[in-house]
Amino acid sequence: MFASAKSITQVVLSLALLPLAAHAASIKRAATTCNGHSELCDRSYGNITFVGAHDSYAVSSTSLAANQDYNVTQQLKDGIRMLQMQTHNQSGTIQLCHTSCDLFNGGTLENYLQSVKSWMDNNTDDVVSLLIVNSYDNFPPSAYDTVFKSVGLDTLAYSPPSANLTESEWPTLGSMINNGTRLVVFLTTQADYEAIPYLIDEFTNIWETAYDVTTTTFNCDVNRTNGNPNEQMYLINHFLDSSIAGILYPDKSAASQTNGVNGTGSLGQQVATCASEYDRNPNFMLVDFYEYGNGSVFEVAATANGVTYSPTSPIATPITGSGGSSSSSGAWGGYQITGAHFAAMMAMSMGMLLGALTVV
Numbered sequence: 001m002f003a004s005a006k007s008i009t010q011v012v013l014s015l016a017l018l019p020l021a022a023h024a025a026s027i028k029r030a031a032t033t034c035n036g037h038s039e040l041c042d043r044s045y046g047n048i049t050f051v052g053a054h055d056s057y058a059v060s061s062t063s064l065a066a067n068q069d070y071n072v073t074q075q076l077k078d079g080i081r082m083l084q085m086q087t088h089n090q091s092g093t094i095q096l097c098h099t100s101c102d103l104f105n106g107g108t109l110e111n112y113l114q115s116v117k118s119w120m121d122n123n124t125d126d127v128v129s130l131l132i133v134n135s136y137d138n139f140p141p142s143a144y145d146t147v148f149k150s151v152g153l154d155t156l157a158y159s160p161p162s163a164n165l166t167e168s169e170w171p172t173l174g175s176m177i178n179n180g181t182r183l184v185v186f187l188t189t190q191a192d193y194e195a196i197p198y199l200i201d202e203f204t205n206i207w208e209t210a211y212d213v214t215t216t217t218f219n220c221d222v223n224r225t226n227g228n229p230n231e232q233m234y235l236i237n238h239f240l241d242s243s244i245a246g247i248l249y250p251d252k253s254a255a256s257q258t259n260g261v262n263g264t265g266s267l268g269q270q271v272a273t274c275a276s277e278y279d280r281n282p283n284f285m286l287v288d289f290y291e292y293g294n295g296s297v298f299e300v301a302a303t304a305n306g307v308t309y310s311p312t313s314p315i316a317t318p319i320t321g322s323g324g325s326s327s328s329s330g331a332w333g334g335y336q337i338t339g340a341h342f343a344a345m346m347a348m349s350m351g352m353l354l355g356a357l358t359v360v
């Protein structure tokens with residue numbers, strides 16, 4: 001009985017495999033887990049809540065101009081699925097800097113994208129988004145295309161069927177993964193659908209809440225859009241700044257509370273506010289020092305997505321600035337300030353960049 005059942009299974013299997021083998025080239029894989037959860041495969045990209053790292057390349061535990069403690073590889077490993085960055089023109093090279101390359105220089109876009117590519121090659125069932133703030137030097141899309149091609153990320157990028165998609169028009173995560181186009185790239189300015197369709201215009205596809213927030217009242221008002229917010233995906237800027245002499249810097253001392261699942265000024269609280277206002281959850285939530293809260297930001301996303309929060313490995317642990325208390329000499333709110341850093345900040349505050357440190 002057992003043996004014959006087994007051989008029948010084998011015959012059936014090999015019969016079934018024949019046409020499969022013959023058409024192997026046209027057969028697409030079918031992902032069964034998408035961004036860590038089987039439930040997400042059949043869901044539209046526009047119906048999922050992703051955690052994003054604000055200024056994902058601005059990594060340092062001592063610089064006042066940093067927004068993250070851990071590099072992009074660790075961010076992705078821990079569950080960050082949108083990577084926000086600012087680009088600046090340094091002698092013709094696309095460089096990832098914060099407000100100015102004198103203040104914080106996070107290296108070239110090319111090196112950064114190589115890390116993203118390596119991680120994505122290792123993790124084939126994940127959709128990742130990039131949000132590129134191009135407003136500083138307004139590179140044309142062709143300049144980005146050159147870098148994406150050299151890294152080999154152009155072929156992983158998703159090209160939508162038209163320049164603007166409503167939230168419900170986005171394809172499912174499963175179909176993006178199966179097609180091998182699971183990198184979604186948004187540009188704040190200069191996108192040109194006819195020229196390079198995978199470099200997607202942000203503000204005709206996504207609206208944003210306010211940034212540069214310095215009080216724990218994170219409201220859900222539409223702050224920036226270039227489309228119809230009723231139909232677009234939306235992004236909440238959930239990072240808290242402090243201000244000294246008009247210069248804004250991330251309030252790291254409040255990060256655990258800001259990133260929390262509940263309580264005053266928490267991410268969970270803003271999601272609840274937005275969900276009640278719009279009847280749908282935010283699509284993207286940008287945070288600073290994402291690991292503060294021991295994965296609370298990912299728990300908020302899991303809850304919003306209706307899936308169980310179950311990290312496969314522990315989230316990185318917070319790195320506290322070596323400055324310690326804000327009263328110790330040379331430190332400012334726990335940050336160490338070097339002479340060069342201070343000079344750059346003063347130059348900024350005397351120039352026109354006052355208050356622009358955290359421009360999104």
Ligand SMILES: *[C@@H]1O[C@H](CO)[C@@H](O)[C@H](O)[C@H]1NC(C)=O
Pocket residue numbers: 070071072073074115
């Ligand atoms: C990124 O950070 C991890 C530790 O979190 C480290 O092991 C790795 O070498 C870093 N990668 C790069 C490219 O710096």
Ligand SMILES: *[C@@H]1O[C@H](CO)[C@@H](O)[C@H](O)[C@H]1NC(C)=O
Pocket residue numbers: 089090091092093137138139140
């Ligand atoms: C970037 O800077 C170089 C000079 O260093 C200049 O030739 C080029 O036009 C600039 N590109 C953009 C997009 O501003």
Ligand SMILES: *[C@@H]1O[C@H](CO)[C@@H](O)[C@H](O)[C@H]1NC(C)=O
Pocket residue numbers: 073115118119122
């Ligand atoms: C890719 O996976 C290998 C094997 O698990 C690991 O050693 C390596 O660090 C991973 N690289 C990245 C960029 O995640």
Ligand SMILES: *[C@@H]1O[C@H](CO)[C@@H](O)[C@H](O)[C@H]1NC(C)=O
Pocket residue numbers: 171172175176179181
């Ligand atoms: C996947 O590929 C098929 C066939 O090329 C295409 O019709 C479909 O639109 C693609 N879907 C996505 C999400 O790219």
Ligand SMILES: *[C@@H]1O[C@H](CO)[C@@H](O)[C@H](O)[C@H]1NC(C)=O
Pocket residue numbers: 209210211212213221222223224
């Ligand atoms: C958007 O947010 C910025 C920064 O918080 C604020 O200065 C501006 O007034 C807001 N604009 C609108 C239209 O709400």
Ligand SMILES: *[C@@H]1O[C@H](CO)[C@@H](O)[C@H](O)[C@H]1NC(C)=O
Pocket residue numbers: 162163164204226227228
């Ligand atoms: C996309 O939306 C913008 C702003 O609403 C509009 O000007 C543009 O024509 C739209 N593009 C397409 C291809 O629909």
Ligand SMILES: *[C@@H]1O[C@H](CO)[C@@H](O)[C@H](O)[C@H]1NC(C)=O
Pocket residue numbers: 261262263
């Ligand atoms: C707030 O979150 C904490 C940590 O997850 C939890 O222990 C607590 O029960 C929550 N409180 C409320 C009122 O939901």
Ligand SMILES: *[C@@H]1O[C@H](CO)[C@@H](O)[C@H](O)[C@H]1NC(C)=O
Pocket residue numbers: 046047048049279280281282283
């Ligand atoms: C996805 O759809 C469900 C059901 O309509 C809704 O509750 C949830 O808020 C949506 N999430 C997003 C990010 O649109």
Ligand SMILES: *[C@@H]1O[C@H](CO)[C@@H](O)[C@H](O)[C@H]1NC(C)=O
Pocket residue numbers: 294295311
């Ligand atoms: C951090 O979160 C993990 C997973 O949710 C949990 O097992 C662990 O106990 C938490 N650690 C601390 C110090 O709260």
